[in-house]
Amino acid sequence: MAVTIKDVAKRAGVSPSTVSRVLSNHPRISTETSRKVKLIMEEMGYHPNIMAKSLVSKTTNSICIMLPKSAEELFSNFFFMELIRGIVTQASRLGYDVLISSGSNEKEEVDGVSRLLNGRRVDGVILLYSRKDDPVIDFLHDNGHNFVLIGRSEQYPDILSVDNNNVQASYDATKHLISLGHERIGFVSGPPHLVVSKDRLKGYLDALHDAGLESKQEWIVEGEFLQESGYRAMSFFMNLPDRPTSIVLIDDVVAFGVLRGLNELNYKVPEDLCLVSFNNIPLTELSTPPLSSIDIGIYNLGYTASQVLIQSIQNSNDASYQKRQIIPHRLIVRDSSMYSVPKH
Amino acid sequence: MAVTIKDVAKRAGVSPSTVSRVLSNHPRISTETSRKVKLIMEEMGYHPNIMAKSLVSKTTNSICIMLPKSAEELFSNFFFMELIRGIVTQASRLGYDVLISSGSNEKEEVDGVSRLLNGRRVDGVILLYSRKDDPVIDFLHDNGHNFVLIGRSEQYPDILSVDNNNVQASYDATKHLISLGHERIGFVSGPPHLVVSKDRLKGYLDALHDAGLESKQEWIVEGEFLQESGYRAMSFFMNLPDRPTSIVLIDDVVAFGVLRGLNELNYKVPEDLCLVSFNNIPLTELSTPPLSSIDIGIYNLGYTASQVLIQSIQNSNDASYQKRQIIPHRLIVRDSSMYSVPKH
DNA sequence: GTGAAAGCGCTAACAC
DNA sequence: GTGTTAGCGCTTTCAC
Numbered sequence: 001m002a003v004t005i006k007d008v009a010k011r012a013g014v015s016p017s018t019v020s021r022v023l024s025n026h027p028r029i030s031t032e033t034s035r036k037v038k039l040i041m042e043e044m045g046y047h048p049n050i051m052a053k054s055l056v057s058k059t060t061n062s063i064c065i066m067l068p069k070s071a072e073e074l075f076s077n078f079f080f081m082e083l084i085r086g087i088v089t090q091a092s093r094l095g096y097d098v099l100i101s102s103g104s105n106e107k108e109e110v111d112g113v114s115r116l117l118n119g120r121r122v123d124g125v126i127l128l129y130s131r132k133d134d135p136v137i138d139f140l141h142d143n144g145h146n147f148v149l150i151g152r153s154e155q156y157p158d159i160l161s162v163d164n165n166n167v168q169a170s171y172d173a174t175k176h177l178i179s180l181g182h183e184r185i186g187f188v189s190g191p192p193h194l195v196v197s198k199d200r201l202k203g204y205l206d207a208l209h210d211a212g213l214e215s216k217q218e219w220i221v222e223g224e225f226l227q228e229s230g231y232r233a234m235s236f237f238m239n240l241p242d243r244p245t246s247i248v249l250i251d252d253v254v255a256f257g258v259l260r261g262l263n264e265l266n267y268k269v270p271e272d273l274c275l276v277s278f279n280n281i282p283l284t285e286l287s288t289p290p291l292s293s294i295d296i297g298i299y300n301l302g303y304t305a306s307q308v309l310i311q312s313i314q315n316s317n318d319a320s321y322q323k324r325q326i327i328p329h330r331l332i333v334r335d336s337s338m339y340s341v342p343k344h
Numbered sequence: 345m346a347v348t349i350k351d352v353a354k355r356a357g358v359s360p361s362t363v364s365r366v367l368s369n370h371p372r373i374s375t376e377t378s379r380k381v382k383l384i385m386e387e388m389g390y391h392p393n394i395m396a397k398s399l400v401s402k403t404t405n406s407i408c409i410m411l412p413k414s415a416e417e418l419f420s421n422f423f424f425m426e427l428i429r430g431i432v433t434q435a436s437r438l439g440y441d442v443l444i445s446s447g448s449n450e451k452e453e454v455d456g457v458s459r460l461l462n463g464r465r466v467d468g469v470i471l472l473y474s475r476k477d478d479p480v481i482d483f484l485h486d487n488g489h490n491f492v493l494i495g496r497s498e499q500y501p502d503i504l505s506v507d508n509n510n511v512q513a514s515y516d517a518t519k520h521l522i523s524l525g526h527e528r529i530g531f532v533s534g535p536p537h538l539v540v541s542k543d544r545l546k547g548y549l550d551a552l553h554d555a556g557l558e559s560k561q562e563w564i565v566e567g568e569f570l571q572e573s574g575y576r577a578m579s580f581f582m583n584l585p586d587r588p589t590s591i592v593l594i595d596d597v598v599a600f601g602v603l604r605g606l607n608e609l610n611y612k613v614p615e616d617l618c619l620v621s622f623n624n625i626p627l628t629e630l631s632t633p634p635l636s637s638i639d640i641g642i643y644n645l646g647y648t649a650s651q652v653l654i655q656s657i658q659n660s661n662d663a664s665y666q667k668r669q670i671i672p673h674r675l676i677v678r679d680s681s682m683y684s685v686p687k688h
Numbered sequence: 689g690t691g692a693a694a695g696c697g698c699t700a701a702c703a704c
Numbered sequence: 705g706t707g708t709t710a711g712c713g714c715t716t717t718c719a720c
Contacts, residue, residue: 054712282597
């Protein structure tokens with residue numbers, strides 16, 4: 001049997017409540033008692049029972065992350081691990097534990113989150129992605145739970161969220177290619193039900209429009225966050241009679257797929273095709289050629305999400321803070337886009 | 345206020361204990377009562393309070409993962425994310441939640457694990473790495489906690505662990521190069537305090553020895569699990585008067601660093617240098633040339649660790665199961681090692 | 689098959 | 705500044 005607050009109290013010759021007060025650094029406790037009690041705790045190897053504390057305080061000091069049903073199909077592992085690192089780091093700094101949950105379909109996700117939240121095991125949830133018509137968001141929103149979305153919800157513009165300005169980021173990427181003289185620019189998007197895909201598509205189109213450039217439907221391809229998508233998009237583009245001279249890609253991994261395909265067909269990057277992608281994972285500098293990419297501050301996204309969620313948990317009443325946090329992005333130009341189109 | 349077991353009991357006209365029995369599918373409960381109570385639970389939106397249950401049952405149905413202090417410095421993110429995916433998948437299947445913890449130094453790690461375990465918040469721990477003289481292992485071992493190590497402990501050979509046969513895996517990789525006619529084979533190791541580094545070094549040396557080949561001290565380089573280490577090792581090797589014609593590398597990411605360096609110096613892989621590394625991350629097939637690598641079944645390591653830990657939690661008494669599980673490895677040969685040394 | 693009662697380890701009024 | 709008391713929501717003997 002573990003040593004409890006009562007055991008400590010008895011040994012110290014004080015009441016359990018005094019011990020409890022020492023534990024929580026209650027102001028009205030004598031330095032003397034506090035010192036003595038702390039000593040005895042140390043001596044007896046006392047450890048507060050977190051569950052018991054939670055039960056009475058009605059707060060768990062933990063938050064939960066929902067992993068998407070099939071992480072490997074949606075995003076690169078790198079993305080999620082970075083996010084998690086950011087979340088966990090900031091959470092521990094604020095004294096919160098992080099629980100990881102996942103479900104193999106949307107129903108399981110809702111059930112899991114419901115069990116954890118309604119069962120009072122966690123105080124809030126971080127959603128790592130934003131998709132259209134997400135029943136998990138509906139559930140969280142309708143039941144007044146604390147949660148923050150990494151990304152953007154179209155349905156609930158007013159919920160707590162941490163996001164990049166993806167429209168602007170994609171605009172920047174496209175603008176970069178335009179400034180190099182490119183006039184035929186393609187776009188490889190992600191799954192259409194993800195908000196991030198839509199935002200980046202919009203930025204791309206806006207940039208073309210503002211520059212007075214043509215946007216052809218056939219220059220836009222949808223796919224997954226997978227190499228295969230890039231590979232397929234590449235072979236589609238390269239067979240076009242009027243093929244693009246450069247592409248903006250939703251994700252580095254997709255760009256790697258394009259790179260591989262181009263390599264097999266003996267095309268040269270950037271001479272035959274310029275590439276700019278998103279996420280700036282470490283391997284972008286290692287590929288041949290190194291890949292231009294938009295750094296979206298993944299760690300920072302996670303870190304901030306953690307921060308915002310815990311803040312909202314701690315003052316559920318006032319909502320003085322920013323509902324929507326934007327993490328800055330930054331275009332990192334590397335060899336894959338260092339080629340100006342010759343004037344004609 | 346959330347609806348409790350009492351509320352349900354009152355509404356159903358039964359006692360709280362009956363409701364509790366329905367919840368845990370007690371055998372001696374009438375089908376009729378059970379049906380009725382379940383209906384009312386549904387109606388009232390009842391959710392069992394996990395904390396309260398834990399408090400009395402003295403079991404939390406959750407396990408904890410310790411993230412190494414600086415994941416980014418030690419291993420690739422990919423490795424950890426795969427591990428976590430495996431762990432979380434199997435844990436949820438068995439009805440366990442997974443908590444992620446981390447510390448910025450060994451003391452914080454011990455404190456964190458101690459708080460969680462002694463505070464009765466988790467039932468067991470998975471350690472994601474094995475280093476020499478790890479105080480976390482000491483703590484876990486000395487206090488009789490449930491834990492499993494992914495890797496191997498030199499100090500405690502008898503603890504629960506899930507590992508590859510790293511000696512054999514490294515032997516296989518080296519043998520592969522030998523069979524291609526290589527006689528000067530280098531080895532780029534990881535941090536020397538990690539057991540995995542030692543095991544793989546041993547396999548490499550054994551293979552050389554069994555083949556009657558020379559092993560030179562200068563052909564062995566230690567580093568981190570970072571590209572930079574590979575880069576540095578490469579420039580060291582290539583400046584040797586009697587330089588190796590092939591290298592075994594502790595990790596794919598390190599191999600990428602070598603690849604970049606060779607590229608910059610206009611060396612060709614595999615003609616000038618053959619490479620075989622470990623982990624077989626998805627990008628190994630995308631690099632130029634694609635990288636030969638040992639697939640160590642990362643997901644499987646995590647999955648099995650989860651399984652073994654939960655098993656040990658559930659029957660703390662009997663120890664009929666295997667103390668040490670070995671996950672099979674598999675050499676994937678790609679272009680980076682497809683070059684036989686010309687006979688002389 | 690079901691109920692009454694005690695108690696898991698802790699906190700928080702309310703006393704003094 | 706400290707003790708007393710009640711109770712958080714649940715399980716689990718022990719009755720009947």
